[in-house]
Amino acid sequence: MQYLFKTRYEDNVRFLVKSGEKIRVGLVVLLLLAAPLMLQDYYLAELGLLLVYAIAGIGLMILTGYTGQVSLGHAAFLGIGAYSHSILMARGVPFTLSILITVLIAGLVGMLIGRSASKMHGFYLAIATLAFAILIETVFGEWKSLTGGHAGLAVPALKVFGVTLAKVWQQYYVDLVMTGIVIWGASNLFRAPTGRAFIAIRESELSARSLGVNVEWVKIQAFGVSAAITALAGALLAHQLTFLAPDVFGVLESLKLLLMIVVGGLGSILGAVFGAIFVSVLPVAISFLKDVLPPSVGQQAGLEPLLFGTIIVLFIVFEPLGIYGRWRKLRFFFETFPYYRKASFVRQKSYLKTERMR
Amino acid sequence: MSTPQMLSVRNLSIEFGGVHAVDNVSFDVQPGEVFAIIGPNGAGKSTIFNLISRFYEPTAGSIFYGEHDLLEVPAHRIVRLGIGRTFQNIELFEQATVLQNLLVGRHRHMRSNPFRDFLFLPGVKKDELVHRRKVEDVIDLLEIARYRDQRISDLPYGARKNVELARALCAEPTLLLLDEPASGLNTEETDDVSFWLEDIKHDLGVTIVMVEHDMNLVARVADRVLAINNGKVIAIGTPDEIRDNVEVQHAYLGAAA
Numbered sequence: 184m185q186y187l188f189k190t191r192y193e194d195n196v197r198f199l200v201k202s203g204e205k206i207r208v209g210l211v212v213l214l215l216l217a218a219p220l221m222l223q224d225y226y227l228a229e230l231g232l233l234l235v236y237a238i239a240g241i242g243l244m245i246l247t248g249y250t251g252q253v254s255l256g257h258a259a260f261l262g263i264g265a266y267s268h269s270i271l272m273a274r275g276v277p278f279t280l281s282i283l284i285t286v287l288i289a290g291l292v293g294m295l296i297g298r299s300a301s302k303m304h305g306f307y308l309a310i311a312t313l314a315f316a317i318l319i320e321t322v323f324g325e326w327k328s329l330t331g332g333h334a335g336l337a338v339p340a341l342k343v344f345g346v347t348l349a350k351v352w353q354q355y356y357v358d359l360v361m362t363g364i365v366i367w368g369a370s371n372l373f374r375a376p377t378g379r380a381f382i383a384i385r386e387s388e389l390s391a392r393s394l395g396v397n398v399e400w401v402k403i404q405a406f407g408v409s410a411a412i413t414a415l416a417g418a419l420l421a422h423q424l425t426f427l428a429p430d431v432f433g434v435l436e437s438l439k440l441l442l443m444i445v446v447g448g449l450g451s452i453l454g455a456v457f458g459a460i461f462v463s464v465l466p467v468a469i470s471f472l473k474d475v476l477p478p479s480v481g482q483q484a485g486l487e488p489l490l491f492g493t494i495i496v497l498f499i500v501f502e503p504l505g506i507y508g509r510w511r512k513l514r515f516f517f518e519t520f521p522y523y524r525k526a527s528f529v530r531q532k533s534y535l536k537t538e539r540m541r
Numbered sequence: 542m543s544t545p546q547m548l549s550v551r552n553l554s555i556e557f558g559g560v561h562a563v564d565n566v567s568f569d570v571q572p573g574e575v576f577a578i579i580g581p582n583g584a585g586k587s588t589i590f591n592l593i594s595r596f597y598e599p600t601a602g603s604i605f606y607g608e609h610d611l612l613e614v615p616a617h618r619i620v621r622l623g624i625g626r627t628f629q630n631i632e633l634f635e636q637a638t639v640l641q642n643l644l645v646g647r648h649r650h651m652r653s654n655p656f657r658d659f660l661f662l663p664g665v666k667k668d669e670l671v672h673r674r675k676v677e678d679v680i681d682l683l684e685i686a687r688y689r690d691q692r693i694s695d696l697p698y699g700a701r702k703n704v705e706l707a708r709a710l711c712a713e714p715t716l717l718l719l720d721e722p723a724s725g726l727n728t729e730e731t732d733d734v735s736f737w738l739e740d741i742k743h744d745l746g747v748t749i750v751m752v753e754h755d756m757n758l759v760a761r762v763a764d765r766v767l768a769i770n771n772g773k774v775i776a777i778g779t780p781d782e783i784r785d786n787v788e789v790q791h792a793y794l795g796a797a798a
Contacts, residue, residue: 372655376653382645395649396648
């Protein structure tokens with residue numbers, strides 16, 4: 184069992200204080216860097232897609248997992264990112280600038296949504312964001328001069344600083360660098376006042392307000408940051424899809440993002456990454472399964488959604504903290520071996536809450 | 542009156558659908574005193590706090606803090622004027638650690654800019670360390686060092702009470718509103734609270750307004766007491782005067798037959 188003795192205030196600010204964490208993260212980074220040497224193009228592309236979904240998941244996690252604002256329409260921001268980046272690149276805007284503008288546009292749209300959503304709660308917020316997503320999908324379909332409508336839009340080749348990056352491994356590295364930046368930046372948020380204000384709002388708007396947090400404004404910020412990060416994922420996704428159509432960014436995609444962070448574990452950046460692994464690996468696993476199972480079962484239509492749904496239900500019933508929760512328990516088990524008890528993680532019932540004043 | 546008032550409440554009223562929760566209440570709080578508000582359940586004590594915190598909009602009356610008209614200040618600005626508070630039923634950020642809770646307490650003194658924080662520009666770290674230092678002073682004062690890195694949801698009730706008080710102190714208020722600081726605490730913990738209140742009053746120079754049911758605690762720490770019932774003021778005076786007041790006794794025990 185390892186005790187962590189903090190001797191300086193900086194230990195509260197630094198990442199990866201424990202030596203075990205350093206080794207773990209270092210190993211993962213090494214493996215990711217070396218992945219193109221070890222994987223075939225197909226799997227490498229899947230891994231790249233996983234990274235992109237991890238970014239999108241972190242975007243939604245900041246809003247839903249940390250700030251507590253449900254969004255049923257996050258695919259809209261994914262779409263805004265994909266479309267605006269593709270359109271800008273097709274007009275000759277260089278990659279880096281196009282990404283920056285895209286992130287900025289999405290951030291502003293997000294803030295606008297946040298402005299109108301900041302007075303809404305729970306159920307109403309979910310419906311409002313859902314409506315927004317349907318609206319945006321319709322705009323993609325109807326604004327034919329810009330988006331190509333339902334006929335679709337070809338995504339220009341990935342070109343960074345004038346160098347065309349057509350190979351799978353080249354794209355993969357772009358995704359990897361972006362994922363690194365987003366994970367680092369998102370973690371930064373939560374060791375600084377902004378992220379703490381997000382968490383404060385999730386836990387109790389009332390006391391956040393009494394401590395000087397401008398709840399409405401912070402919600403707008405959360406929407407903005409979340410939309411910007413999700414749009415970055417959208418821009419990268421565009422290069423993977425190579426062809427955009429409005430229905431890619433429909434309600435199902437929004438649900439997928441939401442399920443991803445729920446299964447991964449709400450309220451942790453690692454959870455968003457776990458969720459991305461889950462939604463990326465499961466279809467592959469299911470397609471393996473199809474070959475193994477007898478045809479009468481394996482070829483049934485709807486096997487995939489069924490398994491998806493079942494696993495999600497099992498998670499919500501047995502492990503509401505998601506994969507991240509499991510991971511923490513597992514780590515705790517090894518760190519405290521042999522003292523782990525089932526009750527170690529049973530939370531005390533919360534005491535009476537003040538009636539909510541709205 | 543000659544002494545300057547810190548908090549001045551005049552003819553304050555609020556109605557909830559015909560119920561006069563607070564009815565024409567006036568009182569003044571002087572700098573440096575401990576002012577207690579007592580009354581039976583449902584008398585409107587917490588409602589007065591929520592009015593000062595600007596969670597409720599009064600139907601009539603005025604609240605002045607020094608020369609600031611609080612009714613023109615939005616709720617999140619109240620603490621910036623120097624008014625901190627705790628809640629009757631503990632409103633901590635349960636899934637966050639004690640340290641995170643206390644750092645949110647410092648929010649009033651912080652700059653928060655998502656862009657700056659995302660990139661963790663050099664200034665952010667410097668600020669964090671300064672605030673961390675300040676938080677540690679409060680942790681020392683209230684002796685909660687051993688809980689520092691624990692989540693609130695893992696803490697016992699008494700510790701949560703202390704953490705909430707600590708969080709309010711982190712904002713470095715000049716006026717502290719304490720909503721039942723000793724409710725649910727055992728006698729030993731209540732003793733601790735009374736010592737801390739003395740410390741907060743004398744060492745930090747904070748003026749305290751508190752709602753409290755424990756008359757022993759009130760008698761020990763309060764300089765003046767306001768007794769209310771059914772939203773109306775029934776008496777105001779020193780703890781001894783209030784204890785001997787016939788109307789107060791009626792309010793608590795019912796009129797003698």
